[in-house]
Amino acid sequence: MQTAWMGLAAYTFQIYFDFSAYSDMAIGLGYMFGFRFPENFNYPYISKSITEFWRRWHISLGTWFREYVYIPLGGNRVNKGRHIRNILIVWLLTGIWHGASWNFLIWGAYYGILLLAEKFIFGRYLEKLPGTFRHIYCMLFVMLGWSLFVFENMGQTMGFLRSLFGIYGQGVLNRETMYLLYNNAILLILCVLGSTELPKHIAGWFLAKLEDKVFMQTAAINAFYIGIFLLSVAWLVDASFNPFLYFRF
Numbered sequence: 001m002q003t004a005w006m007g008l009a010a011y012t013f014q015i016y017f018d019f020s021a022y023s024d025m026a027i028g029l030g031y032m033f034g035f036r037f038p039e040n041f042n043y044p045y046i047s048k049s050i051t052e053f054w055r056r057w058h059i060s061l062g063t064w065f066r067e068y069v070y071i072p073l074g075g076n077r078v079n080k081g082r083h084i085r086n087i088l089i090v091w092l093l094t095g096i097w098h099g100a101s102w103n104f105l106i107w108g109a110y111y112g113i114l115l116l117a118e119k120f121i122f123g124r125y126l127e128k129l130p131g132t133f134r135h136i137y138c139m140l141f142v143m144l145g146w147s148l149f150v151f152e153n154m155g156q157t158m159g160f161l162r163s164l165f166g167i168y169g170q171g172v173l174n175r176e177t178m179y180l181l182y183n184n185a186i187l188l189i190l191c192v193l194g195s196t197e198l199p200k201h202i203a204g205w206f207l208a209k210l211e212d213k214v215f216m217q218t219a220a221i222n223a224f225y226i227g228i229f230l231l232s233v234a235w236l237v238d239a240s241f242n243p244f245l246y247f248r249f
Contacts (some may be wrong), residue, residue: 002177004163010184011150012143013191016045019058045142045195048134049126050114053142061097065090084120088112098149103157107148114141 023040030037044056054062073086088109095108118126126134147164151157193199203224210217 001163001166003180004160006177006180008143008147008150008160008164009188012045012139012146013188013195015146015149016041016195017191043195043197045139046135046197047138047142048131049118049123049138050111050141051118051123053138054111054115061094065094069093080120084116087116087119091115101152102154103148103151106154107145110145110148 020041027037027039038059040058040060042056042059044053047053047056070086070090073089074082075086076083078086091108091112092105093108094111095104095106098104098107117123126137144161144164147160148157151160207217207220210220
């Protein structure tokens with residue numbers, strides 16, 4: 001059971017860093033050629049609701065569906081029934097956009113229903129709860145949503161969901177779980193920190209200390225970039241062939 005949750009957490013980080021990173025690479029390459037592209041991810045894993053999550057995740061896709069599907073259908077300037085219809089259409093199409101599979105269609109319906117529930121049922125109550133509880137709620141449903149992306153068909157997905165909730169009778173912890181935690185604890189901590197704004201705030205604070213020392217500030221920035229580059233090269237040399245995960249969709 002715990003091993004299944006660890007695997008889902010690892011996939012949650014993988015799909016974010018994979019997709020966000022190559023979006024940033026595209027933005028950076030475009031900038032080199034004089035093009036200005038907007039950010040595609042805005043720390044989605046710090047969200048406190050599913051609605052907020054989708055304002056921060058894959059912003060370009062959300063913008064396209066809003067401008068070319070949701071608004072032409074009438075958006076929210078229609079009666080309640082049509083508003084619900086519009087949201088469901090957008091999210092069913094979003095699921096189909098990711099691939100011709102029942103997993104993706106159900107994934108789209110899953111988020112459409114969650115967003116409708118937040119908007120019309122419990123959203124106003126959710127806003128009154130402590131931020132920590134809201135964040136746990138959001139990440140739980142986001143992670144469960146990613147389980148629909150991991151496998152090729154619903155049979156595999158259902159089997160994995162059973163493992164997550166211990167339906168197969170597995171223990172909560174076992175030797176495999178402890179081994180994986182021991183060997184990947186540092187990487188998991190770095191993934192958690194990298195999903196937040198904390199590194200940006202620390203870097204901003206450090207550079208502010210060097211505001212009057214332009215040479216040292218420039219040297220620190222360049223040293224950081226060189227360090228990241230060398231670590232990336234070392235990781236690529238050590239790893240086997242591992243194409244971008246989001247190229248599947």
